[in-house]
Amino acid sequence: MHQTCGSCGKFFAGMATGIAAGAALGMTMAPSHRQIKRAAHMAAKRVNEAVENLADAMDL
Secondary structure, rough: OOOOOOEEEEEEEHHHHHHHHHHHHHHHHOOHHHHHHHHHHHHHHHHHHHHHHHHHHHOO
16 A cells, blocks of 8 residues: 555654653653662662572572
8 A cells, every 4th residue: 555645744743742742741750869769779678688588598
């Protein structure tokens, strides 16, 4: 099937609008610096606990 250039233009205009809306929504819903730091701290804590559990399981 052959598409006309007008339908391609509408597709790309709609796609660009969707990308812009998604980027704007993503920026407004981005986590705060404090939330990122807390999540990183919790992840590091879980890794440390997993290492300790593995060391205990291996009797080290």
